[in-house]
Amino acid sequence: MEIAAPDCASEAGSLCQWVWDNTGADVLARNSDAFASAAIHILLILVIAVIARFLLYRAINRLTRLSNKDDAGVALRPFQAGARLALGGGLTTDRRAQRTQAVGSLLKSITSFVVICVAGVLILAELGFDIAPILTSAGIAGVALAFGAQNLVRDFLAGICMTLEDQYGVGDTVDLGSASGTVVAVSLRTTTLRGGDGTIWHVRNGEVLRVGNSSQGQAVVTVPVTVPYDSDTDRAATIALQQATGVAQSPEFEAAVLAEPKLLGITDVTPGAITLGIQATVVASEKDGFIRAVRSAIRTAYERARKDDPTADFRPPVLAAGPGPDARDRV
Template identity: 45%
Template sequence: MTVSELSLDLDAPPCELGDNWCHTVYNLTKDQWLASSANWLVAKPLTIIMILVVAMVIRSLARKLIDRLTRASGGRVPTLLRPLRERAPQALGTLLSERRAQRAKTIGSVFKSITSVLVFGIAFMMILAELGVNLAPVLASAGILGVAVGFGAQNLVRDFLSGVFMMLEDQYGVGDVVDVGEASGTVEAVGLRITTMRDINGTVWYVRNGEILRVGNSSQGFAVAVVDVPIGYGADVGQATDILGRVASEAAEVEPLSSDVLEPPEVLGVERVSATEGIMLRTTVKVRPGRQWAVQRQLRGQIMAAFEDAGIQGPVMHRFPATEG
């Protein structure tokens, strides 16, 4: 080997075959150390930045797609909710727009969180692979850790899954009046783990979704106002029934009840007879969800006033003589 050939070999950059970054940096700087480190100083950082940029773009596009699928316009059902079952009847379409919007927004928020975790999780794995980290032990450790966390946080996982299915099945939403067993009241917030309720006394209840075994929803679709009015044994049942039907029908046609009543009242007649309550007459009326109690109070007051004007007696309370002790 000649001296000129030896000098060429000494001056050649320590680059592997096909390492274009090494040759490019050496041609620009004529520095062997920079050339040999070009892969770590230039190639890998650029690749990592590219992975992060692509992940952020994919996440942004996915979130925009979810927003589009969960957007309700013109009273139409959001695209995301069309395959799902709705509990309320279609005849009450005008009353469902707010509930559909709230339900779609909640489900969309869940999907956005899941999308972010998946996209950035995959990006994190790709970055580790780019840095030369062996992913097999990492995935194995993550699997073991996941199993350990799963055993230690079974209640948390159960609460989360119950919250997801609750939202998908439209069991209840914010503003609904529900009975979940140990607590009942108006739903103030719905989360994947906790449902927040406030009862009639103002007490706030925090109920874990995984502990809810059954739900009674008084605000889904429509409600029924049940009005029971007692009369005495000496009253004319036929006359009382006629007055009951007339007053209930007239009251349902004027404000403030007309905006809440969905169908004309139905008089069922005598519901029960007892020694303490006398003869109990019952009428029912289909109303907007959550308005049954207000309608019951209004109708009961007007019917009782009409009975008093017509001279229909109420039940007589029997007093028993005190016993000498």
């Protein structure tokens, strides 16, 4: 039985006629215009989605590049404010690059998700699906998910805020309340710390109520120098200050020292010993190394002074008498 040609096939030069002549498929020929229109619309949606994603990615890349500059505009200051505050007014290039890279990656992920979702809904609409129930179901599912996974949502939101505010990064020594140690990994849901004893702690970002970061900003360090009670404290203080200043001006610590060392004078008097204080302001991440270098330099200078003048004895009593339980804490 011969199938009758559809009415649209009688229109010369029409898509329906071309499909009917080449395929003989009645359904395909009658719906060829609708299929072609839907295909063109879907292709247009995909092209617009790709262009929109490209432009948004380009804007994000430009935003992150500009936020690395010290002379960024007012609109970019929120990206720098937290880190500037953390580092006492200055932000190293590496630190800023790491932070902007993390923020840029987060923004790109959100952008891709939004563009894909919008494009997917529009494509379903072009295919003839009623998107109203889909949107309603998605809204209900979102509410249900939000209630059922409140902790997970809170962890992600807290992780986003921590990343944007640059509260800490990999390598920082932090106290998160429930755990403390060196940050080894930061994700949107958890932060991984390595404790002083090597224990690995996984802390949910939503459970972090306070953050104490001892690796950012500036630190005022005081180096105690203990000498025997009957020693020449003026000479001992002069030598200690000279050595601390020398360490501060050395190439290793010149950039880390924010305020030159100063002498605090006698800070403590105990039976048989006097404690002098040397104070300096340094970048927090360099404070331990600076203190060790100053102690080593002062000890070496005192030993040299004793060799030049055998009557001078700047050694702490516990070291002069031999190793004791507190010897490691004295210069």
